[in-house]
Amino acid sequence: MKAILDLIERHRAGEPVGIYSVCCAHPLAIKAALRHAREAGGQALIEATSNQVNQEGGYTGLRPDGFRDLVMGLADEAGLPRDRVLLGGDHLGPNAWRAMDAGEAMKRAAVMVADYVTAGFRKIHLDCSMSCGGDPRGLSDAVIAERTATLCERTEAAWKDAGGEPPVYIIGSEVPVPGGAQEALDELAVTDPDAARATIEAHRQAFVRHGLEAAWERVVGLVVQPGVEFDNHHVVDYVPAKAEKLSASIEGQPHLVFEAHSTDYQSAAALAALVRDHFAILKVGPGVTFALREALWALDRIGQEWQGDDRSASLRDTVLAAMRDDPTYWKPYYEGRGAELDLQLQYSLSDRIRYYWPTGRVARAVRRLCAAFDADPPPLALVSQYMPAAYEAIRAGALALKGEDLVIHHIRETLTPYSRACDQRSTH
Known part of the structure; x- marks a missing residue:
């Protein structure tokens, strides 16, 4: 974690530098992030959430050591040295078990955080902000901080047993819901600076009570709502004007x-302003x-036009059928019916489709789609129609006409504003 500590030191010294974290478990998305880091410079920070990866497998079926092996294997394929890959755990706490009573949920969370650290994850976001069974609807800073310190005890013990670099920590009680808001956006408020300071102090006191002064020195980040x-x-x-007071409030907090x-x-401008x-x-x-x-939908449409419906992978239909057969991951979030629901299932910015990529029939359809594209490449005019940026890159000789490469290129277009905002190239 020296890379993160050095970067934060540079930022606190006045350089407008930062780091972006790709919190995703899909192999193609991870490949894109790793390849982007290789070519853009800097580190690839890849994080898994407690819902994606935990000791019970999460929705990906992966435990922390399995996710580590997946990422590192993909880094080797991408030609990115492993020492430039940083692993983080996001929202590590009782979230996956919040329907249980707090005692049981915290026991399971303690096993999970220890497993993450033992597997080599060193950026640890301890998030105990959610209410569990038997809890009041909203938890106080004191309760959240106490639970956070309890989990930190487990992570510190796991690190000492495993050896290697000590972990760095992210804390914070004003934590956005993973995957996008469910409340009305017009009610969104920037974190009050006094609330941020109170959160920091509550956690500092809890860490001291638990004898975690050394770990407190490695608390490097606070999650807040910047608007x-x-x-x-x-x-x-x-x-920026709405977050001006919040932004200034961190200047009195070393490290x-x-x-x-x-x-x-x-936007790219907003990302750069956030880092600044x-x-x-x-x-x-x-x-x-x-x-x-977006990229897979484009490939699916290209395949239908080029190969015909009978020979195409029918990825879109396969995904939508899987989502309708098992509405677990989208039912609480989408309220539409008919055509409106079709649009939400496919195009919602919260992207609940991400839960269905590991499904057997969906994963097979993706493989069929890419294999068919590679075996019988379409005319470039079709690529231009559905993936114009990829078309330009192919024409320039910077991209191969391969299905997986086109998907990775499209994802990297999303990551480019992040790497530019963080100015990671200046670290190499």
């Missing part, structure tokens, strides 16, 4: 920066898998 969010169809853009979640779909204003860690997740879906 950015998205829901199914709308994006709230960053307005700390803000971590901004839900930066998906922000001390939101030096930018998280992106659904925006990456949304780009993945």
Whole structure:
């Protein structure tokens, strides 16, 4: 984690530098992030959430060591040295078990955080902000901080047993809901600076009570709400003036920066402004898998036009059928019917499709789609119609006419504003 510590030191010294975190478990999205880091410079920070990856497999079926092996294997394929790959855990806490009583949920969370650290994850976001069974609807800073310190004890013990670099920590009680907002966006408020300071102090006291003073020195980031969010169809853009007081409030906290979640779909200018204003860690997740879906939909349409419906992989139909057969991951978020629901299932910015890519029939359809594209490449005119940026790259000799390469190229278009905003190239 020396890379993160050095970057934060540079940022606190006045350089407008940061790091972006790709919070995604899809192999093609991870490949894109790794290849982008190789070519753009800097580190690839890849994070898994507690819902994606945990000791029970999460919705990906992967435990922390399995996710580590997946990422590192893909890094080897991409030609990115492993020492430039940083692994992080996002929203690590009782979220996956919040329907249980708090005691049981925290026991399971403690096993999970230890497994993450043992597997080599060293950027750890400890998030105990959610209510569990038997809890009041909203938790106080004191309760959140106490639970956070309890989990930190487990991560520190796991690190000491495993050896290697010590972990760095992200804390914060004003944590956006993973995957986009469910509340009305017009009610979105920037974190009050006094609330941010109170959160920091509550956690500092809890760490001291638990004898974690050394770990407190490695708390590098605070999650707050800078005024950015998205829901199914709308994006709230960053307005620097609204976050001016919050931005200034971190200047009195040595070794700390803000971590901004839900930066998906922000403009390049907004991302650069966030980094400048001390939101030096930018998280992106659904925006990456949304780009993945865009690219695969384009390939599917190219295949239908080029090969005909009978020979095409019918990816879109396969995905929608899988989503309708198992509405678990989208039912609480989408309220449309008929054509409106069809649009939400496919094009919602919260991108609930990301839960269905690991499904057997969906994964097979993706493989068929890319294999058919490579075996019988379409005319470039069709690529130009559905993927104009990829067409230009192919014409320039910078991109091969391969299905997977086109998908990765499209995802990298989403990551380019992040790497530019963070100015990672200056670290090499």
